[in-house]
Amino acid sequence: MTTLLAMDWGPLWLTMQLAGVTVVVLLALGTPLAWWLAFTKSRMRTPVEAVVALPLVLPPTVLGFYLLTAMGPHGPVGGPWKAFTGSALSFTFTGLVIASTLYSLPFVVQPLQGAFEAVGTKPMEVARSLRASRLDAFFTVASPMALRGYVSAIVLGFAHTLGEFGVVLMVGGNIPGVTKVLSIAIYDHVESLEYTQAHVLSAALLVLSFLILTIVYAINRRLPVRAA
Amino acid sequence: MRQLTARFRCDYPGVRFDIECALPLEGTTALCGVSGSGKTTLLRWIAGLPPAASGFLSFAGDVWQDDARKIFVPIERRRVGVVFQEPLLFPHLNVEDNLAYGMKRTPPSHRRIAFEQVIEMLGLAPFLQRRTQRLSGGEQRRVSIGRALLTSPQLLLMDEPLAFLDQERKREIFPFIGWLNRELGIPVVYVSHDLNEVLQLARHVVLMKRGSIAAAGPVQDIFARPDLPELAESNVVGAVLDTRIAEHEPQFGLTRVEFFGRSLFIPQQDLPVGASLRIQIPACDVSVTTDLQPASGSALNVLEATVVEIGQTPGNGHAVDVTLDAGRPLLARITRKSCQRLNLNVGQKVHAHFKAVALHS
Structure with a gap:
């Protein structure tokens, strides 16, 4: 019990923040991207789909390495960023959000794309024939019909960001309160042979992930199947 | 007259569209033709739905696409x-x-159809709070028609709205489409491959064939044309007449109808005297005599007519189609042998004997 109270829970809080912000960013970016992938007839569709899926197959260290290079003070993204804001992106929370967004992209885009494809174009056509603008029809017809896809996307995106390690280590390093997330903290504890703390944090992550997934599957089961 | 003008020219794999037509914006206009002829595509272009096509479209003078x-x-x-x-x-x-989805998005100043009116006409009151999945096919169809109507459209486009419905359900919806025209003055453009349905519902017909317009005009003219294979090969070819009920003869089970001062008898109808009724005289139910003595046969309906044209029946080498002028065009499908024996010639006066059937709408 004393261990629990004496523990530094900062990494857990930071992890939740990172996962939450990442999911919000991913929904904002992933929705139009998934919509485009679901309905475009462009030839670019296949290469874009492949790019979106890359984080699934690349070792996180590869992704992390490229991101580190790009976001460093002299990198193509980090350089201009530093000129604007005065600090580079690497080893910052913002940098972590960008890295996590790319890393978790397929986990959000793929369920959304599948849901939009299942809804199809017809309900949108009906809505627009009923005087709804494109955006109105999207929010009042296509999104509610793709609700299950959204639930999956949010959960997978959140859970996947929680468990991130390699990319974070490469891009964020290990700065307490800024980039030291749960997985890094656990690694740290193990390195310094603090097995008790490692146990507590690991168990916390395990239970948390299990709870989230259980709640989501329970909700999802109760949602009516809409698309199909 | 208010018109919808459409001109579309474009190529798709397998079909080249070359459409130029002016549809009257009154009553029901049927777009018909075999599947693949492009009728649904034309309907979608009128609505402004994909596939994109280049062309020109105007509605009563308002340009919708140019x-x-x-x-x-x-x-x-x-x-x-x-x-x-x-x-x-x-x-x-x-x-x-x-x-209510479309009604909410229609500005109040454009609303001409009341929610209650549509609910009552379509008999939807018992279902209002129900989930859509718990409705039967016919009920769902009625909701979809009501939903479109509640936007008070200036044109109603229907793509085979009666497909997959049984006869009884069709009979429920038929009068409703007529009611739209009459009471609300909403023109309807209606896609159908069922020529019997077209005959009952439409005032104008556009017959499509492989991406272009094969024929267009009032239903009476189109259905009396023997030169359109789509019609000629079916049993629906024959004159269509809009008549009025003149009197009932219940002792014979007959009803007398009038058109242009002429009388015809049809099986007794359950309609009041003075009501209008569309009837058809199927070409295969018309026989022709050159003996001009009146009342010499058992047929009740005899009209004096002039032979206008004699042509081969499409798809049947042993029959000919004789176009007659009896004040209105009349079409007779007779055997080649009879035609030779009677020695029919264009311009000749004949008597046409026939049976007529009522087309209920």
């Missing part, structure tokens, strides 16, 4: 109602919210 001037009015601003082939109700909304 690629030369880069004009394209999006569907939500065309004020058309669309009834799709499937009901496509929104599954996340109940029946009432489905019905």
Whole structure:
């Protein structure tokens, strides 16, 4: 019990923040991207789909390495960023959000794309024939019909960001309160042979992930199947 | 007269569209033709739905599409109602919210049709709070028609709205389409491959064939033309007449109808005297005599007529189609042998004997 109270829970809080912000960013970016992938007839569709899926197959260290290079003070993204804001992106929370967004992209885009494809174009056509603008029809017809896809996307995106390690280590390093997330903290504890703390944090992550997934599957089961 | 003018020219794999037509904006206009002839595509272009096509489209003078001037009015601003082939109700909304979806998005100044009016006409009151998944196919269809109507459209486009419905359900919806025209003055453009349905519902017909217009005109003219294989090969070819009920003769089980001062007898109808009734005289039920003595046969309906044209029946080498002028065009399908024996010639006076059937709408 004393261990629990004496523990530094900062990494857990930071992890939740990172996962939450990442999911919000991913929904904002992933929705139009998934919509485009679901309905475009462009030839670019296949290469874009492949790019979106890359984080699934690349070792996180590869992704992390490229991101580190790009976001460093002299990198193509980090350089201009530093000129604007005065600090580079690497080893910052913002940098972590960008890295996590790319890393978790397929986990959000793929369920959304599948849901939009299942809804199809017809309900949108009906809505627009009923005087709804494109955006109105999207929010009042296509999104509610793709609700299950959204639930999956949010959960997978959140859970996947929680468990991130390699990319974070490469891009964020290990700065307490800024980039030291749960997985890094656990690694740290193990390195310094603090097995008790490692146990507590690991168990916390395990239970948390299990709870989230259980709640989501329970909700999802109760949602009516809409698309199909 | 108010018209919808459409000109579209474009190539798709397997079909080249070359469409030029002017549809009258009154009553029901049927777009018909075999599947693949492009009728649904034309309907979608009128609505402003994909596939994109280049062309020109105007509705009663308002230009909806003109690629030369880069004009394209999006569907939500065309004020058309669309009834799709499937009901496509929104599954996340109940029946009432489905019905109200378009109405809420129609400015009050444009609303000409009351919610209650549509509910009553379509008999939807018992279902309003129900989930759409719990409706039968016919009920879903009625909701989808009501939903489109509640936007008070200036044109109603229907893509086979009666497909997959049984006869009884069709009979429920038929009068409703007529009511739209009469009471609300909403013109309807209606896609159908069922020529019997077209005969009953439509005032104008556009017959499509492989991406272009094979024939267009009032239903009476189109169905009396023997030169259109789509019609000629079916049993629906024959004159169509709009008549009035003149009197009933219940002792004979007959009803006398009048058109242009002439009388015809048809099996007794359950309609009041003075009511209008569309009847058809199928070409295969018309026989021709050159003996001009009146009342010499058992047929009740005899009209004096002039032979206008004699032509080969498409798809039947042993029959000929004789176009007659009896005040209105009349079409007789007789055997080649009879034609030779009677020695029919263009311009000759004949008597046409026939049976007529009522077309209920």
